Amino acid sequence: MSKFYVTTPIYYVNANPHVGHAYTNIICDCISRYKRIKGDEVFFLTGTDEHGEKIKKAADEAGEDVKAFVDRVGQNFKKLWERLNISYDFFIRTTDVFHIKAVQEVIKALYEKGDIYKTTYHGFYCTPCESFWTDTQIKEAGICPLCGRELEKLEEENYFFRLSKYEDWLKDYLKKNPDFIRPKIRYNEVKGFLETQKLSDLCISRPKRRVSWGIDFPIDDNYAVYVWFDALINYISAVGFAVEGKRFNKLWPADIHFIGKDILRHHAVFWPIMLHALGLEPPRIIFAHGWWKMGEDKMSKSKGNIVDPLVLIGEIGVDALRYFLLREIPVGLDGNFSRSVLLHRINSDLANDLGNLVYRTLNMAEKYLEGKITESSPMPEEFKKAFKGLEKNYISCMDKVEFSSALEEIFKFIGAMNKYIEDTKPWILWKEKKIDCLKAFIYSLLEGIRIVSIYLSPFIPETAASIYRQLGIEKELNLNGIKWGISKEFNIKKEKPLFPRIDVD
Ligand code: ME8
Numbered sequence: 001m002s003k004f005y006v007t008t009p010i011y012y013v014n015a016n017p018h019v020g021h022a023y024t025n026i027i028c029d030c031i032s033r034y035k036r037i038k039g040d041e042v043f044f045l046t047g048t049d050e051h052g053e054k055i056k057k058a059a060d061e062a063g064e065d066v067k068a069f070v071d072r073v074g075q076n077f078k079k080l081w082e083r084l085n086i087s088y089d090f091f092i093r094t095t096d097v098f099h100i101k102a103v104q105e106v107i108k109a110l111y112e113k114g115d116i117y118k119t120t121y122h123g124f125y126c127t128p129c130e131s132f133w134t135d136t137q138i139k140e141a142g143i144c145p146l147c148g149r150e151l152e153k154l155e156e157e158n159y160f161f162r163l164s165k166y167e168d169w170l171k172d173y174l175k176k177n178p179d180f181i182r183p184k185i186r187y188n189e190v191k192g193f194l195e196t197q198k199l200s201d202l203c204i205s206r207p208k209r210r211v212s213w214g215i216d217f218p219i220d221d222n223y224a225v226y227v228w229f230d231a232l233i234n235y236i237s238a239v240g241f242a243v244e245g246k247r248f249n250k251l252w253p254a255d256i257h258f259i260g261k262d263i264l265r266h267h268a269v270f271w272p273i274m275l276h277a278l279g280l281e282p283p284r285i286i287f288a289h290g291w292w293k294m295g296e297d298k299m300s301k302s303k304g305n306i307v308d309p310l311v312l313i314g315e316i317g318v319d320a321l322r323y324f325l326l327r328e329i330p331v332g333l334d335g336n337f338s339r340s341v342l343l344h345r346i347n348s349d350l351a352n353d354l355g356n357l358v359y360r361t362l363n364m365a366e367k368y369l370e371g372k373i374t375e376s377s378p379m380p381e382e383f384k385k386a387f388k389g390l391e392k393n394y395i396s397c398m399d400k401v402e403f404s405s406a407l408e409e410i411f412k413f414i415g416a417m418n419k420y421i422e423d424t425k426p427w428i429l430w431k432e433k434k435i436d437c438l439k440a441f442i443y444s445l446l447e448g449i450r451i452v453s454i455y456l457s458p459f460i461p462e463t464a465a466s467i468y469r470q471l472g473i474e475k476e477l478n479l480n481g482i483k484w485g486i487s488k489e490f491n492i493k494k495e496k497p498l499f500p501r502i503d504v505d
Helices: 017-040 051-060 066-083 096-111 165-175 184-196 227-232 245-251 259-279 311-315 317-327 340-367 381-399 403-424 427-432 437-455 461-471
Strands: 003-012 041-049 090-093 117-124 131-133 152-161 206-209 224-225 256-260 284-289 293-295
Touching: 003 017, 003 245, 017 041, 017 256, 017 284, 017 293, 017 311, 017 317, 017 381, 041 066, 051 066, 051 227, 066 090, 066 311, 090 340, 096 117, 096 227, 096 259, 117 165, 152 206, 165 184, 165 259, 184 259, 184 403, 224 227, 227 259, 245 293, 256 259, 259 284, 311 317, 317 340, 317 461, 340 403, 340 437, 381 403, 381 437, 403 427, 403 437, 427 437, 437 461
Parallel strands: 003 041, 003 256, 041 090, 256 284
Antiparallel strands: 117 131, 117 152, 206 224
8 A cells, every 4th residue: 555645735715715726626636536446545635825915915805803814714615625525634724833833943944054044135026926026037027927917026134045056956856857747848847947047046034014924934033934935834744744753754755746837836946945955855746737717817816707616516516517627628738617618518428428327227227127136247248348448548547647538438438338228229128028138238237337436436426426325335436346247236226317417508
C-alpha cells in the first residue's frame, strides 16, 4: 500500500465558492477516490486562505469583524464540499494556531540561515492577486500582468526572502525533473520564465500600519507575514511540520498539488525554493489545470460572471455536475461553461446511455426473473473488445490524470452493453421461453453494470453507490472487484431512473 498525499489550493474567503473552485476540488476528489479503490492510503487536504489585504477589505465592505467574516464565509466552502461529496481528510484554515506557529518557525529558521533580510521595496502590488510585480514584469504601465487590474505603487521597508540565491538550483531541478510540472505546456512556461527573467528576491512582509490582518512576523513586531508566504506553508503545516516528525516524514513530499494555472508561479517557483531552503524535498508533481470561462473571460468572483454550484446542483444533481466538469475537457485545458453543452452531455451520456442501461436491465431482471439472479455466466463475446480496452486503459488514464479519456473508455463499454440489448432482443427470448438464455443475458448485463459502477465510482460516487444498492450487493467498491464473474447473486431493488432527461427548452 503506498501513501498518496494530494492537495487543493486553499481558497480566499473574500467571497463564496463558484464552479471554478468546485472544479479543482472535484478533480482532487476523483483522484483520491481512485487511489482509495486501488488500495492506496490517501491523505486529501483542502482548506481556506484567510489572511491578507483582500480579505480585510471584503470584511470591511461587509461591515463585519474580520475574524467573524472569515469564520462565516469559510463555512460556505465546507458546506459546498459536503454537498459535492468531496472526501477530504483534513480542512486547514490559515488562522489555525498550529499553522500560524509553523509559519513563524519557517521564518525564524530562514532568518537564522541568512535567507531573510530587510531592505526597501520599490515596485508594484496587485491586491486582487495579492502579488508583487517589478518594472520588468509589467507589460502595460500600471496594469497587473496577471489579472489586468490597476497596480498600486509601493515603496517601503520590508523583509525579503532570497529567492535569487536558489535560481540555479531550481533551473537544474527542472532540467532533471521534466515531470515535476504538468501538463508540459506549464512546465515550458515556468522554464521559459526562468530563462528570460532573473529571479528577484521575494518581499514577504507587510508593515502592520498598512496591513494588520496577517500572521505576526516573528522577528519584528511591526510587520505581518505576506499572505502567499503564509498560504504556501499550509501544505507542510497540515501534515505536522515542526511538531509531528513521524507523521510529517510519512506524508511529505506531497504526491501532487492541484492548482489552477493562475497560481503557477507561486507554486512552481516560490514554493520549491522555500522548501529547498528549509532542507525539504519539493512536492512530486504540480499539476496546473485550465480555467472554466464564460465566453472569453475566466469565471471569477471579481468579474461577476460566476456560476453558483449550489444552484446548479439543485437543478441537475451533484453527480451530473461532477461528470460534466470531468468529462467535458481534459484536465489542463480551458473550457467554456455552456449551459446547452452541459444539458446535452447529461442527457446523452447519463440519461440515455448509463441511466437507460441500468433502468432497462433492472426492469428486465424484475419482469423476467423476479429480481433474483443466482447463476453466473461467462462474459459474452460482444463485450470483450470494449471490456479489454477499458481494463487496459483505465489505470493508465487515471494515473496520468486523463479523466476524460478514462470516462470515454467506460462509456464505450456501456455502449457495447446497450448494443447487446438491442441486438439480442430479450423480449423474443421471453416469448420463446428461452429462460436459460435470458438468465445468462441478464446476468451478463448486471455483472457488466456492477463493474462499470466500480470504474465510475471516483467520478460519480453517489450514482455508483446507488447502482450497488439496486443490484442488491454489499461488497465494497474497489478495483479488486473488477473481475468478471465474482458476483454469485443479485437481488434487484429497482429505484427511480438514475438521471431523468432534462428538458433543454
Ligand atoms: O489563489 N476555472 O485562492 P483563490 C478553474 N488563496 N479553476 C478556478 C477558476 C476558474 N474559472 N477560478 C478559480 C488563491 N479556480 C490562493 C491560493 S494556495 C497555497 C493559495 C480555482 O480563491 C483554481 O484552483 O483565488 C485556482 O487556482 C483557485 O481556484 C484560486 O482560488
